[in-house]
Amino acid sequence: MIKDQTLEYLAKALNSKDKQTCILSAKSLYLASKTHEFGYDVLIELKEHTENKIHDVAVYSSVAYTQVLAKLSSTEKPIMKSHIEFLPRIYVFEDLQLDEESFADVVNKNILYILRNESKYNIFDDHIFIIFNHILLFESCNQALAIEILYNYSANKYSIPQDTIFALGNAISMPEISYQALRVLSNVIRNRQIVSEKFLLFLADNLSSSHDSQLGDELFELLDIANDNQDMSDEIFYILELERAIITIYSFPSDSNDAISYV
Numbered sequence: 001m002i003k004d005q006t007l008e009y010l011a012k013a014l015n016s017k018d019k020q021t022c023i024l025s026a027k028s029l030y031l032a033s034k035t036h037e038f039g040y041d042v043l044i045e046l047k048e049h050t051e052n053k054i055h056d057v058a059v060y061s062s063v064a065y066t067q068v069l070a071k072l073s074s075t076e077k078p079i080m081k082s083h084i085e086f087l088p089r090i091y092v093f094e095d096l097q098l099d100e101e102s103f104a105d106v107v108n109k110n111i112l113y114i115l116r117n118e119s120k121y122n123i124f125d126d127h128i129f130i131i132f133n134h135i136l137l138f139e140s141c142n143q144a145l146a147i148e149i150l151y152n153y154s155a156n157k158y159s160i161p162q163d164t165i166f167a168l169g170n171a172i173s174m175p176e177i178s179y180q181a182l183r184v185l186s187n188v189i190r191n192r193q194i195v196s197e198k199f200l201l202f203l204a205d206n207l208s209s210s211h212d213s214q215l216g217d218e219l220f221e222l223l224d225i226a227n228d229n230q231d232m233s234d235e236i237f238y239i240l241e242l243e244r245a246i247i248t249i250y251s252f253p254s255d256s257n258d259a260i261s262y263v
Contacts (some may be wrong), residue, residue: 004039004150006017007029007032007042008042010025010042011042012045013025014026014049014052015175022052022054025128026049026057026059029058029064030063033063033064033067033109034050035057035070037068037072038068040142042196043065043068046064046065046068047059047061047083050062050090051089056098058096059098062096063103063110064205066110066114067106067110069080073114074113076117077195079114079118084122085125087111087114087128087134088127090107091107091108091131092107093134100107109142111131111143112146116145116149119149119150123158123159124153126161127163129163131146132167133163133164133167134166136168137167137170139170143171144177147168147177148180149185150168150184151184151187154184154187154188155187156193157191159191160184162194165185166196169181169195171198172185172198185199186218189225189226190218190222190225192225192228192229193229194230195226195238197233200236201235201236203219204223204236204239204240206219207219207223207240208243219242222258224240224244230248242259
């Protein structure tokens with residue numbers, strides 16, 4: 001069992017002027033992070049060294065830092081906002097290679113795990129969404145998890161930046177994540193945010209061709225809310241109003257003549 005004092009000593013050794021000492025300390029902390037909880041001071045040291053000029057130190061520090069935060073997040077203990085805001089700086093958008101081993105997936109999975117837990121309780125600063133935008137556009141392997149996080153986040157009535165809403169609109173055309181993206185964008189509409197014309201057309205097309213009454217009701221509701229939120233094209237507006245007239249005819253037969261005249 002490694003003592004807290006030993007971990008603190010290793011963290012301080014990251015500032016050594018001897019390169020090899022720095023690397024060995026970083027690697028030791030990386031290995032310890034798999035099984036041990038780190039104190040606040042050690043966590044701060046790791047954070048500072050994720051951008052160390054010595055590549056090995058930066059890699060080991062990044063992995064250890066995100067692993068410790070992921071563990072902390074799993075306990076539902078509060079994580080300082082400064083740590084959450086720092087995550088986009090260490091998310092691996094390309095690769096994180098050390099010798100022949102890539103640590104990109106480990107770091108990114110840790111970060112997404114942290115964000116998944118935090119999305120249920122905290123509002124993210126807009127720059128956090130750089131991670132989600134990148135995943136939705138370029139990272140198929142993490143798309144399902146990113147969309148799950150965005151769903152949890154939007155379900156709490158938190159607003160999502162327009163760039164991310166746009167990326168979600170593109171995800172609608174990807175069969176493997178289309179349904180999940182639809183759920184997030186449905187929340188976005190209910191949260192009174194603006195969505196793309198492309199997504200509104202997707203809803204309208206499905207509304208006009210749907211044979212499922214429950215699905216049809218939901219699509220109509222979403223388009224009706226969207227109509228209050230934003231301007232929509234004449235084509236989509238016509239489909240919405242046609243459906244409204246049909247609902248009136250079925251629900252209130254006595255008003256059917258007025259509904260038909262309106263159409």
